[in-house]
Amino acid sequence: MARVALVTGGTRGIGRAIVERLKADGMKVAAGYSGNDEAAAACARDLGVMVVKGNVGVFDDCRRAVGQVEAELGPVDVLVNNAGITRDGFFHKMTPEQWSEVIRVNMDSLYNMTRQVIEGMREREWGRIVNISSINGQKGQLGQTNYSAAKAGVIGFTKALALENARKGVTVNCVAPGYVDTEMVQAVPPKVLEGIIAQIPAGRLGRGEEIADAVSFLAGERAGYVNGSTLSLNGGQYLVG
Secondary structure: OEEEEEEOOOHHHHHHHHHHHHHHOOOOOEEEEEEEEEEHHHHHHOOOOOEEEOOOOOHHHHHHHHHHHHHHOOOOOOOOOOOOOOOOOOOHHHHHHHHHHHHHHHHHHHHHHHHHHHHHHHHHHOOEEEEEOOHHHHHOOOOHHHHHHHHHHHHHHHHHHHHHHHOOOOEEEEEEOEEEEHHHHHOOOOHHHHHHHHHHOOOOOHHHHHHHHHHHHHHHHHOOOOOOOOOEEEOHHHHOO
């Protein structure tokens, strides 16, 4: 029987690449999204997957979204916590809204989403949770104290939850991408982007499908002995950061 996967932030960028790969792996996939109905419709049409709307920063939205997925596709076997936002600014000028919105969407969402599926995974004694962190959660970044704090928290959450659920056949792992060629990165001013690429030993941005390949392995049957790990995919940038 095909596994059921739910990918938050799954209709654009890295999330869409993950959705496409998991669908190609033979899973029944749902892509979560929060606001871009046009991108969601395109994702559903192009990839032939379910899309479900909701705010990952709101617990009741997550409960409703997971309920919809389970009603249409079945119990969730694979959860990819990918949704994230940036609200950049130097800390001494950062507003409470900039801080709390990033923490809510990037960090609180891990609880809001995972809490909906963890009991079922434990009962069935099989589950895969893959959390998407960032190189900036590993090394920090100017103007991103909020984002870096949240993404560092993703790594800690991953390790603790892995310890709690390993004996129940549930693995919890983390992927920490570097700079990937997505709409978010392409929105960076060209000169700034040139400087970023110059710092990457590989000499280029990552591709969404490269991140999706890693998630595909961690979400699959053969990854049962990989647990509590953080896989860094950054073209070697962390080594020289």
